[in-house]
Amino acid sequence: MICRHDRVILMANVTSAGEKQYYAVALLEVLFRELPTWWRAGVLYDVGCNLHRSTVKWNLMPKISDRIEWGISVFHAFGHQWPCQCIYHPQKRDGFGLSDGEGCERCWGALKKLISICRVSGVSTRFV
Known part of the structure; x- marks a missing residue:
């Protein structure tokens, strides 16, 4: 999780490939535990609409969901359908300014050299 200034706020140990929503939910719950209860936050996520x-639909994060403004990151917005872009594109919503939401991608780009050496290996992944 990265702030709008591209500084890391929280990190999760991602153990499975793909966009898993439970990572985002867990990070948001930890973040909102630390914020004052009257604060709202804009969240730009590749699949923020989903x-x-x-x-x-599933009543996830009931205590904080009304404090979140959802959006999709600018680069990923063009992969979404037009109605989704009209609703979730940060430049079409109030409060996001010129934030592009691509800070995580830039962080991943800088850290990708560490992925192979930090990969967890265990009994289930060894060849016997």
Whole structure:
């Protein structure tokens, strides 16, 4: 999780490939535990539209969901359908300014050299 200034706030040990919503939910719950209860936050996420829909459908994060403004990161927005872009594009919403939401991608780009040497290996991944 990265702030709008591209500084790391929280990190999770990602053990499975793909966009898993539970990582984002866990990070958001930890973040909101540390914030004052009257603060709101804008969340830009590659699939923010899907995560927003999941929070409503499955009643995820009931104590904080009304304090979140959802959006999709600018580069990833063009992979979404037009109605989704109209609702979730940060430049079409109030409060996001010129934030592009791509800070995590830039961070991953800088850290990708560490992925292979930090990979967890265990009994289930060894060849016998």
